Amino acid sequence: MPLHEDLASTVAQTFKSQWSVRNGTTVPIPERLALGNDAVQLEATVLYADLSDSTGLVDSYEPQFAAEVYKTYLHCAAKIIKERGGEITAYDGDRIMAVFLGERKNSSAAWAAFQINYARLHIIMPALTAQYPKATYELRHTIGIDTSSLFVAREGVRGANDLVWVGKAANHAAKLCSLSSDTPLWITGDVYARLRDDLKTTNGQSMWEKRRWTQMSDRTVYCSTWWWKV
Template sequence: MAVNEEFLKDRVDTLFGTAFNEREGRVVPTTPDVALKDGAVKINATFLYTDLAGSAKLSSVCPWSTTAKIIRAFLDCSTRLIVKHGGEIRSFDGDRVMGVFIGDAKNSNAAICGREIHWVVRKIISPKARSKFDSVKNNDIQIRNCSGIDTGEVRAVRSGIRDNNDLIWIGKAASFAAKLSDVRDTGYHTYVSSRVYNKLNANAKQDADGDSAWSSTTFSFAGTTETVYKSNHWKKP
């Protein structure tokens, strides 16, 4: 079948005319759980995106193999910490990974996870990279990350074509968390929405000395100003 103008017009008309068959989800769905034709799964979840800052500079001044090793180390450690705290991995995008948390402690689990990822980047990945790779040390590359976290009701729907498709997440929580992971504010590497912060337990709100690990700031998103909370307090796993 020719993929031409008329065919693509028909496909858009078909997709625009689809009525979704929505159901409530009690677990984080995987791609096969959602029908490609018309499936939609509604869940209340907390999303954590964590992104490696400055990977473009890494690519420009380091051998490709060095860049690959650093990104792999970041994604490996981040993924293991997300799973440790009860999250489900549902997306990789370059040097970024998305974790989805559900359950009663989903916000605290995600916030603690974000601070532990920060610790791993600063205390393990960064110093080891500077020690092992001359291209990192000689170019004074600072390996850092940022994690963004938000919570709310989202729908998982499946997009693409047969044998070439994946889940997309429709709802503010996913998109806002992704935007927060793009923040580059020196010293601060974990950001949560006010919706997440207001549901944190004491352990997730405090640093090792029992003081507050978070400070409030504002963030513009989709034409509105949001109160968010940022932390420069890492947490040892």
């Protein structure tokens, strides 16, 4: 079939086909979802961890140095996410996406964010400075977390496909990473409301600052500079 006809047929079929949607409690295995209109609905919390100014990093430093920064940051983030019960769903260059499920999903995601911040400050940067004492590079990052119902489907073509996560949490967690890295941890009010008390305050001091997310209809968000030792 000519490519134009093949594309037109698939697009038309996608728009007119009925969806098969079922509720789920675990991250679906891609092979168990059809490439057609087949999906799983989940209540989930999404975490994005994103290196800041990766363009400046690759433009100003040797590729080996930039690759080492990428590798160490994403390695620490991935290990911490898994330790806190999250499932890694995607790597995208200088960022990682993870999904947390279950009753403690919001606290687990926030705890992971605190520990990733700790790893940045107290594991990666000291090792980088020890190896490259003349380097002026400072590793900065932003982590965004949101929670919502998610619609999970399989996208792509046979032999080259992956899961697509459709819903507020996936979109807003990613967009939070565009906010200031001066306060690198960002969560929505929906996440904050569900946190354990010890992830909100310590010794009577709040660990979060309330803000208005003006770019997203003044949605309530919270930011933090705190860390939690790994």
